[in-house]
Amino acid sequence: MNNITVVFNISKNELFKLPDSYKTLHRKLKVSYRVESNKNDITPDILKGATVFVLAGPQEKFTETEFQYLKDYISEGGRLLLLLGEGGEVNFNTNINFLLEEYGMTINNDSVVRPQYYKYFHPKEALISGGIASDTLNNNLLEYSKSILTAFDFMDDKYKVEFVYPFGATMNVIQPSVVLMTTGPAVYPFNRPLAGYYQNESNGKLVAVGSGHMFQDKYITSEINMAVWDSIFSMILTENFSFKPSDFNDLEINDYAVIPDTIFLSEQPKLCLMDSLDYDIPADFKKLFDMTLYSINNDLLRDVINTYGKLDVQYETLKIIKPQFEIPLPPLQLAVFQPIFSDLTAPPxxxxxxxxxxxxxxxxxxxxxxxxxxxxxxxxxxxxxxxxxxxxxxxxxxxxxxxxxxxxxxxxxxxxxxxxxxxxxxxxxxxx
Structure with a gap:
């Protein structure tokens, strides 16, 4: 066992705990690393003893002092891994975006869904193909995906890598961070970031993933989720890790479009009907219509004709100009007799x-x-x-x-x- 220590924080009532939902991940980590849990407040002493500090679904708010400790931890070469879920800060009742915004990342208040059923019954258990943004990371995962035969040979290598992303949210990722995973072209919302990666000059790193459920015992052995964890954790531990300049050439990120909450609007009272409660409807319903707004009449015709005399312009009535159409083909004539069609000969x-x-x-x-x-x-x-x-x-x-x-x-x-x-x-x- 080496000197690497992985500390899972549980002082913020984290949703994902090692003894409950991360048993498989715990067994895998403790073979090679020292794995600990932190029940106390986040302090510089605790962060100093952690090679990788994991926030697995915090459900309480951080203080400004704790945020400053985490920023200092990253700036001094520490590695922070953040896992959240659908709904972002709203569902988890946390303020972790305050920290992520310093590094160009935020987790949205939404959910990732797959509109068509494929392998998994729940729409939020989204099976994503073509969602690995980096070519280097995609090639590493491709070797693992070939061993479990999850895709067809005629597919592009980018779409052979499939991972399940359950009950997760999308993210906004801008410079200085880079996108690690996206929703791809088959999952709503299309081509939106799911994980972000930040690294500074001191080799301090921050990795944020919008779904901590994908590493739970139920899903980590599905598809290539285990390989995704290994790749992300290897990037965190690797000293002076850097991407190739061509890693993100084919990356396509769509704008984050917000649509109205139609379910909420449908439950609201209809204002057009509420305004008519105190209004007396007349016996003649025609009085409800104001025909003067769009009427057509000749009331101003005399004034228009008199204007010709004032302007010394001769008044002439308009004449109908017969249009002339160019006929490219001669006019057709009706046939007097029905055409005679020859009968088919009998088969020999x-x-x-x-x-x-x-x-x-x-x-x-x-x-x-x-x-x-x-x-x-x-x-x-x-x-x-x-x-x-x-x-x-x-x-x-x-x-x-x-x-x-x-x-x-x-x-x-x-x-x-x-x-x-x-x-x-x-x-x-x-x-x-």
Whole structure:
């Protein structure tokens, strides 16, 4: 065991505790590191003895003095890991964003959801693919994802890395911090940061993740969540860690759009209906409409005509100008008689030998034998063997037995050769 000490703070009533929800993570950490829990207030002495100080879901507010201690801890080379969940500060009743804003990060009061069901039943158990922002981190996780076969071969390497992000919130990440993970293109809200990373010149680091649930016992063994923890924790412990200049070339971050709370608005009283409670409706409903606002009349026509005389302009009544349209095609005329369409010809069924088309191979060979046998015997008695007649018989037998395709033609010798080879192979198989 080395001299690295990981301290999990529980003085702020943290939601995620080692004995309750982080048992698997605790067993993994205590193999290589010294793992402790802090029940007292955050002081410089406690922070000084911690290589990595973890705030796993704080549910109470920090004091200004404690924030100053944490800032000094980071500026002097300390490593701080913050985990939260959906709803951000509102649900956790904390003020941790006051600290994160100093480093260009905030956790939003929202939730990450997947609109379509895939592997996990609850919409907030979002399975994210293509959410690793850094190419270096994505390549490291890709090797682990290939071992558990979570994606298809035809996918881009970026989308083969899948991790489950349960009951988490999105973040805002700007300079001097960088984005580690995003929601990707399939999870609402699209392409929003989920984790931020900050490092100063003294090798002090701050890593914030919007979901501490993803490292719980229920989810840390799902997908590649364990590999995500290993990669993030390795970045925290690595001295003088730095990203490549090309790591964030393909990073796409959408603007954070806020929409109205339609559920809240639907429960409010309708003001347009409330205003009409003290209003007497007249018997003639037409009096409710003010037609003078949009009326069309000739009341000012005489004044307009008199204006022509004052301006010494001759008044002429408007004339209708017949429009001229350019007709690119001649005008169409209605047909007097219905068009006569020629009927289709009947199919030439008489050209097909139905008996030959539907009879079995054995029957076709029998018919061919009877057809060629009688003339062949007579010719044999008179003139001897007729090679053309014998070749025709062999070729027809080859066609019936489908030795060759209809568009191909084979000689009688080639057909006999093919059949002889098949018989030889058949006898070899029987012999074995």
């Amino acid at each position: 069924l008489e050209l097909f030998d139905l008996d030959e088309a539907f009879s079995s191979e054995k029957a076709q060979i029998t018919q061919l034998t009877n057809k060629c046998l009688s003339p062949a015997l007579e010719n044999y008695r008179k003139e001897g063997t007729d090679e053309k007649e014998l070749g025709y018989f062999i070729q027809e037998c080859g066609r019936i037995l489908k030795v060759f395709q209809d568009e191909q033609r084979m000689s009688a010798k080639e057909i006999l050769n093919v059949i002889s080879v098949r018989i030889a192979h058949y006898k070899k198989l029987d012999k074995d």
